[in-house]
Amino acid sequence: MKFLLLALFAVAAASATYTGGKVDLPHKQQAILQLLWKVHIPIQDEELYQIGMQYNPIQHVQQYKELSLQQVQEIVEHVHEHKILSKEGVFNAFEEKHMQEAKHLFELLYFSKNFETFHKTALWAREHYNPGMFVYALTTAVIHMPYEQVDFRGITLPKLYEVLPNLYVPSKAVRKGYEAQYTKTTPVVTIDKYSSKHMKVHNEEALLDYFTEDMSLNAQQSMWHKSFPYWWNRDVYQHENDRQGELFLYVQHQLLNRYHLERIANRLPTVHTLPTEGQTIQHGYAPKSVYSNGQFMPTRPDYVRELAYEGSHYVQAKDWIYRIRSAIDAGYLFNNAEEQIMLNSTHGLDILGRIIQGSNQQYKPEYYGQLYNWAHKYYGRIADPHQKYSQVPSVLEHFGTAPRDPLFYRIQKTMNVMYKRYKDLLKPYTQEQLSFPGVQIKAVKVVGESRSSTPNTLTTHFEDHEFDLSNVQNHEQTEVKGLVSRLRHEPFQYAITVQSKVNKQAFVRIFLAPKYDYLGNKYELNEKRWYAVEMDKFVTDLKVGQNTIRRASSESTIVKKEVDTYRQMMMKVEQEIHNGQQEYTTKTHSHCGWPLHLLLPKGTQQGEKYTLYVVITDYDQDRVPETQIPKEHTSYALCGLHHDAKYPDNKPLGYPFDRRIEHEQKFFQYNMKAVDITIENVQ
Known part of the structure; x- marks a missing residue:
């Protein structure tokens, strides 16, 4: 296994130079993975390295849409005259000069007329730009690339904490990663990130480090701001x-x-x-x-x-x-x-x-x-x-x-x-704005997937998560795995019983709100509504009579599903190319989205009480003209659809809990239901 990825990249290099024509998705995926592998050292394939060193965007200015010769010359001259952030520097997204340089690189990539130009530009940038800046510009370009120039739909970006692991793991994990290149085994480095789980806590904020230090949570913040x-x-x-x-x-x-x-x-x-x-x-x-x-x-x-x-x-x-x-x-x-x-x-x-x-x-x-x-x-x-x-x-x-x-x-x-x-300062919603005539929610229940689950009681636990830590060191052939404990929950399902007098499409909106504050005082509705967390939002068909809507927690349009590790992705793509059958890369991947494993809060060992709200609205009134919600899973609720697509819901985000609630009785309508649930953290 240690040398397998190196062999795969060697195979990749043989077919990774593109000279025009249509490039299929597996080869695009292969190229992106290769570009982001060990970005702190030169790319190891000699042919690709030479392209990166010899390519000059000025000589191909006609291949960049909307960029003038003067603009391209200025970008390239700044690179050759060492006026940009050095490779040894630290890229800072909030430093104006750094971001200006990153934008220039982004524009070279974004305005590339075809994949050949995009790929050669990326190879050139990889050898000349600061690694952090390069990763920022490249991944942002992949997210936003116009389809008519380079269609990156279906591309999966590797986990940011596998591309730039130094930003996320303790220094002792980096040291262990470097030590791995002198051994003949694949080390598994256990990351003791969470002081609240492994030692006496002297700082109350450390009680939350299982959440704040979660690598997927942090990576999501980065991906949203790139989106x-x-x-x-x-x-x-x-x-x-x-x-x-x-x-x-x-x-x-x-x-x-x-x-x-x-x-x-x-x-x-x-x-x-x-x-x-x-x-x-x-x-x-x-x-x-x-x-x-x-x-x-x-x-x-x-x-x-x-x-x-x-x-x-x-x-x-x-x-x-x-x-x-x-x-x-x-x-x-x-x-x-x-x-x-x-x-x-x-x-x-x-x-x-x-x-x-x-x-x-x-x-x-x-x-x-x-x-x-x-x-x-x-x-x-x-x-x-x-x-x-x-x-x-x-x-x-x-x-x-x-x-x-x-x-x-x-x-x-x-x-x-x-x-x-x-x-x-906005007026509370009126009953007309809140109601859905002819639709009544009769019952709501959430049930864990195990047979022993109690209805309306959900469980969380801590579970080891393995990830690829190889990029923490620069030795090409060495594989390093990381192991970190992180919060997870038992998969669960919503069961919503709806009585309808109409045949209509409906928007189902699900929220979770705290029932009590940290001292055990019960929240009033107008207080708790501002702390409500959106759990899911989806469209369903209602028929006249009784409807039972079942929805798995993993289907949430809030979350981004877990992607494979770097090595798993590369091996699957190589297998696809070898077999000539496109299966792995035909799936639609969301670059942005809340981590699925953090969908539920931790709760407590004794069981923490929450209120689950389900609100059903008329999709005919909520739909946005000429915008379709993708049938495949996508985390559009927090991340939109991009490429000029309108957000597929014309209600204000957070509706109906985004405005003041002055009278609880006037607020609740037949198309709403609240149920108390318990979340237990099991050891």
Whole structure:
């Protein structure tokens, strides 16, 4: 097994140079996997290496759509004159210069007219660009590539924590990985990431590290931001990411709510917003990880004081917050043409979300700022604000590692307060907006798949997860496996009984909300609705009479299914190419989506109480013209559909729990049902 992947890559290289014509999906998949394998060293195949060293985009400028000779020359000259981030540097997604360089590389890839150009450009970039920057640009291009140029539908990107494992595992795991190249066996490195499971806890935030340190959770944060980049310009890239601003606020809201459910299960209070000037940040963070260049990720001690320092834009950021809040309260803002734009309930939230994310180009971006990006950069550097010790980027300065730091959730809470402020100014839904005439939910039940399962009682447990750790070291032939314990749940099924007087398609919306706070006090409906976590959203057919809807937890449109390890993917693709039968790569894969294994909160050993809500609405009213929900599994609920496809639900995200509920009796309709469930964490 140790030498198998090397042999497979050798076979791949023989057919991995493309000279025009149509390239099938297995060969595209093979090429992407090869490009992302051991990115910190030159590609090992000599032919591909020579292409990367000899290819010059300037000589093929006609193969780049929308890019002028001057633009391509500028990009290439910056590379050859070493004006870009060095290979030994650390790519920082919140550093303006770094992101500008990454965008230039993305554009070379994105505007490639065919796969041959894309592949050769990627090989060239792999040998000349910083590895972190290369991975960012390449994976973002694969997600967004126009189908008419290079059709990447069906491509599976490997797990980010297998491509760049140094960002996720402790330094001692890296050391063990390097030691593996001197042995003849395949080592399995056990990752003791979770102090709450293996040692005495001295920091209350460590009780949550099974969640915050989960590698798939962190990778999802990275993939969402690649799917909806803050720098995306629809005029330049010629397609729109529909409802990007609203999705940004909602996805971060959902992440914060899941974090809140874990805090309740561990008897921790609600997270606070960011401190004000002069206050201290109570909890520090020690990632214990080391970059591939040997520099350790910075540690932030407890009680670091918030302060304005030179170049921090601290005062300016406070002005941004004031201006955004003022716009929310006034109900309008101004665009670049000084026209008054109403923040109505149709498009207002999308505008607000784009402003906070920093993806706003139309509404006075200098005036409203880039609050979210600023917060990551400012708080990421707060332990060494004056760069006295030349601190490298912290975990907060990468989309894919920020959730590891408890301070990240205070950033989220601060943005979330503005989101709630906007929503609370909207009128509550009317009975007409909530009801579905002729449809009544009679019963709701959830049942685990095992025969011993008790209805409406679900279980979670910790289970070892094996992943490919080979990229933690640079020896081509050495295989290293990682083993980490992570939260999982028993697969379960929803059983929903519906009485209908009409034959209609319906949208089924499922939410999970806490029943009690961390002290055991019962939540009022208007409190708990803001902490509701969306579990699933799907379309079903209702017939006149009684309908029983059964839905497996694994079918959720919230989640992204687990993909194979790097080696498994490569072997299956090679087998496909060898046999000439396309089976593995015909499946549709979602690049973005909530990790399936984290669909449920941990609960407690005694059993934590939650409320499950099911809401059924009229699909004829909810459907979006000319947009079809894919029949195959896709995590569109949090990630949209992309490539100019409209989000396939015209209801506000989070409906009907996104607005104030003033009267519980007026809120509940026949097309809604609430049931109490228990989640037990079993040893």
